[in-house]
Amino acid sequence: MPNPQEQYQRYQSTDPTPDVVPAGVGTIPTGDQSVFSCLQPAPNPVLTAATHVKYSDELKYDPGRIQVHSGLYGQRLLPQPVPYGRENPCKADASTVHEILNPPPVSKLMEQMNKEKEKLYHSTQKEPLGGHYNHGLYVPEYAKHPDYRFGAASDRNQWGSKELVCPQPTEDEMSQDEVHRRYVISHGSFDVAEQRDRHYDWKSTGKDPKQFKFGWVDELGVRDGVKKAMSGPAQDPEREVGAMIVQKTVTDYKDFNTDLLGKTKKTGAGLHNLSVEHVYGASTLKDLGAWGTKECIEGNATLDEQLPDPDLGRTLQPGWRNMTHETRAFGVPNVRTDVPLPRIRSVADNQNYGDEADAKELLYPAKSAWKGVQPDDFFQPRSLDEIMSVMECAGFDLTSDQAAEVFSYAGSAHPEGLVSLESFRHTMLDMDEAFTIKG
Numbered sequence: 001m002p003n004p005q006e007q008y009q010r011y012q013s014t015d016p017t018p019d020v021v022p023a024g025v026g027t028i029p030t031g032d033q034s035v036f037s038c039l040q041p042a043p044n045p046v047l048t049a050a051t052h053v054k055y056s057d058e059l060k061y062d063p064g065r066i067q068v069h070s071g072l073y074g075q076r077l078l079p080q081p082v083p084y085g086r087e088n089p090c091k092a093d094a095s096t097v098h099e100i101l102n103p104p105p106v107s108k109l110m111e112q113m114n115k116e117k118e119k120l121y122h123s124t125q126k127e128p129l130g131g132h133y134n135h136g137l138y139v140p141e142y143a144k145h146p147d148y149r150f151g152a153a154s155d156r157n158q159w160g161s162k163e164l165v166c167p168q169p170t171e172d173e174m175s176q177d178e179v180h181r182r183y184v185i186s187h188g189s190f191d192v193a194e195q196r197d198r199h200y201d202w203k204s205t206g207k208d209p210k211q212f213k214f215g216w217v218d219e220l221g222v223r224d225g226v227k228k229a230m231s232g233p234a235q236d237p238e239r240e241v242g243a244m245i246v247q248k249t250v251t252d253y254k255d256f257n258t259d260l261l262g263k264t265k266k267t268g269a270g271l272h273n274l275s276v277e278h279v280y281g282a283s284t285l286k287d288l289g290a291w292g293t294k295e296c297i298e299g300n301a302t303l304d305e306q307l308p309d310p311d312l313g314r315t316l317q318p319g320w321r322n323m324t325h326e327t328r329a330f331g332v333p334n335v336r337t338d339v340p341l342p343r344i345r346s347v348a349d350n351q352n353y354g355d356e357a358d359a360k361e362l363l364y365p366a367k368s369a370w371k372g373v374q375p376d377d378f379f380q381p382r383s384l385d386e387i388m389s390v391m392e393c394a395g396f397d398l399t400s401d402q403a404a405e406v407f408s409y410a411g412s413a414h415p416e417g418l419v420s421l422e423s424f425r426h427t428m429l430d431m432d433e434a435f436t437i438k439g
């Protein structure tokens with residue numbers, strides 16, 4: 001009898017596809033063929049390198065492991081009290097963080113020198129602060145006048161742009177039949193109540209298409225035919241209403257085959273005289289008090305059990321309760337009127353200190369906002385000369401005596417005798433004297 005081991009080795013040496021498992025039942029046991037080894041999953045041929053473990057998802061599902069960034073994986077961190085950073089070797093410069101964030105004001109000379117140094121930067125040239133990019137274009141002085149217009153002026157006549165683009169047809173063109181025929185072919189431009197002409201030979205028929213009507217005319221005529229057909233014979237007095245006996249199979253076929261108006265079509269799956277509470281199928285409840293699907297989803301807790309716990313948000317132990325007033329508000333307000341306004345505000349400071357406009361002022365700004373004049377400017381105390389200058393620019397023709405009289409009346413209403421533009425204007429309106437306005 002030949003040796004099976006020798007035959008297998010001889011077959012392996014001559015097998016053209018050694019990677020493919022041969023069919024049939026093997027007589028030579030290779031490896032562990034127990035039931036336990038067969039039920040185990042195949043080992044993963046792809047193994048994660050030790051240097052790439054910190055990027056894999058294996059660490060996310062490892063129980064009890066603290067999640068850290070991949071850049072900090074395997075690093076030894078400094079103890080908790082040891083600060084990070086480099087110590088400043090210059091002990092003379094002991095500037096605090098407040099002094100660095102709030103530098104002293106710069107003089108006009110230093111600001112101009114800094115501007116001359118920074119004008120060579122690309123960002124300063126392309127994106128100047130508070131301005132626009134200067135393309136270096138030269139505009140003549142006469143073109144800066146408000147009344148200057150580009151282009152050449154032309155003489156006005158009765159022709160406008162609409163008449164030049166779409167000129168109105170003349171009376172001769174409107175009366176021409178050939179022009180109308182062309183518009184009918186190209187644009188479908190029929191006249192009002194115009195009959196379509198298909199060029200039939202009506203003379204051979206002896207009929208006039210403008211007077212002749214096709215069809216048959218009923219001598220009696222039927223009125224409200226659709227209404228009577230929809231309403232039935234009860235609403236038609238001219239229709240004889242009588243009993244008509246037919247076979248039941250005919251009516252059953254009509255009920256089953258035809259569609260009823262306002263009703264569902266009968267498909268033969270009727271209730272068969274069953275009650276409204278009838279339910280098909282067999283009940284799965286073995287006991288009337290057993291839980292079903294509804295109880296498993298919603299539960300059967302009582303109202304008292306559904307209420308929140310008595311100690312939710314408060315303590316029940318005497319002496320540990322925080323009794324606060326109902327109007328007390330916790331937290332930091334959005335508008336920090338309790339904090340002084342910084343002398344120099346950072347561009348990253350988005351805190352409202354009570355000096356910003358509200359939503360109403362943003363949606364409906366004042367009439368003088370486009371000129372850079374704020375509403376608070378009208379309430380600032382000013383001298384008589386400043387008020388006289390503003391009133392003269394506004395068009396009021398006030399003399400020096402009239403202005404001094406109004407200024408004294410407005411100052412008497414203030415405890416310190418201060419006068420603003422708004423109080424000066426209200427005092428002018430309250431006085432009986434009429435003030436002229438420049439024409």
